[in-house]
Amino acid sequence: MNTQIQEYAKRLKLSWAREHYHEIKADSNEEFLLQLFEKEIQQREERKTNLLLAQAGLPNASGKPFDWSEIVLAKGLNQEYLLDGKFMEKQENLIFYGGVGTGKTFLSTLIGLNAIHKYGKPIKFYTVASLVNQLLEANDKGNLNKIFKKIEKLDLLILDELGYIPLHKQGAELLFQIISMCYEIKSIIITTNLQFGQWNHVFGDPILTEAVIDRLIHHSHLVVFKGPSNRMKESLLQN
Numbered sequence: 001m002n003t004q005i006q007e008y009a010k011r012l013k014l015s016w017a018r019e020h021y022h023e024i025k026a027d028s029n030e031e032f033l034l035q036l037f038e039k040e041i042q043q044r045e046e047r048k049t050n051l052l053l054a055q056a057g058l059p060n061a062s063g064k065p066f067d068w069s070e071i072v073l074a075k076g077l078n079q080e081y082l083l084d085g086k087f088m089e090k091q092e093n094l095i096f097y098g099g100v101g102t103g104k105t106f107l108s109t110l111i112g113l114n115a116i117h118k119y120g121k122p123i124k125f126y127t128v129a130s131l132v133n134q135l136l137e138a139n140d141k142g143n144l145n146k147i148f149k150k151i152e153k154l155d156l157l158i159l160d161e162l163g164y165i166p167l168h169k170q171g172a173e174l175l176f177q178i179i180s181m182c183y184e185i186k187s188i189i190i191t192t193n194l195q196f197g198q199w200n201h202v203f204g205d206p207i208l209t210e211a212v213i214d215r216l217i218h219h220s221h222l223v224v225f226k227g228p229s230n231r232m233k234e235s236l237l238q239n
């Protein structure tokens with residue numbers, strides 16, 4: 001009977017039950033089934049979360065609390081709206097603007113983690129440079145479609161560090177295609193140290209730059225990180 005149960009559990013894809021059903025202690029059939037279903041669901045959710053985390057490519061979060069004291073939120077925004085991913089419900093974008101070490105990557109990582117843990121949403125974190133490199137490489141190999149399909153499945157795309165490295169013409173155009181594809185159908189968080197007026201230096205072409213900014217800011221919120229570098233503060237404190 002044991003092997004028969006295992007065989008059926010396998011066919012029904014009840015992977016927890018297959019190995020562990022005999023561990024359940026219950027006084028009634030209902031209680032037995034309830035516990036079995038709960039364990040099965042719990043294990044599936046854990047597996048899904050781990051998969052989403054592995055796919056997301058988020059940097060390691062430091063584990064310390066986020067300090068909001070130097071963060072300026074645009075009107076109508078609050079911490080919960082950002083952290084709980086409310087902006088994602090309306091496919092809005094977030095633009096994180098500020099100097100080095102002010103928490104842009106940290107906050108976008110926290111938002112990404114919440115989206116996965118609380119809501120099981122697929123997200124992906126890229127630095128702009130790494131995404132553009134992947135796009136260029138895929139373009140050379142003729143499999144650009146694969147990246148596009150991957151991004152199409154996301155609810156949130158995080159593009160970190162726009163502005164540190166200027167893009168070549170083809171890289172800028174490919175990045176524009178991604179931003180266009182996401183326009184009004186998913187959310188983007190973009191972090192940058194540059195004001196919009198300087199984005200031209202990254203994209204290299206004023207018309208393309210205008211088209212990018214237009215799409216990004218249409219349904220978006222600006223968050224300004226105005227503090228001094230926390231990285232610097234932390235390393236000074238350690239000495």
Ligand SMILES: Nc1ncnc2c1ncn2[C@@H]1O[C@H](COP(=O)(O)OP(=O)(O)OP(=O)(O)O)[C@@H](O)[C@H]1O
Binds near residue numbers: 068101105106193225
């Ligand atoms: N608001 C904050 N609250 C708590 N810690 C912070 C905050 N901002 C920065 N830090 C600390 O400083 C480190 C660097 O922050 P982060 O990488 O988010 O900066 P950044 O704005 O992305 O900088 P860069 O533009 O150089 O990439 C974080 O890992 C964190 O430890």
Ligand SMILES: [Mg+2]
Binds near residue numbers: 106160
């Ligand atoms: Mg950063």
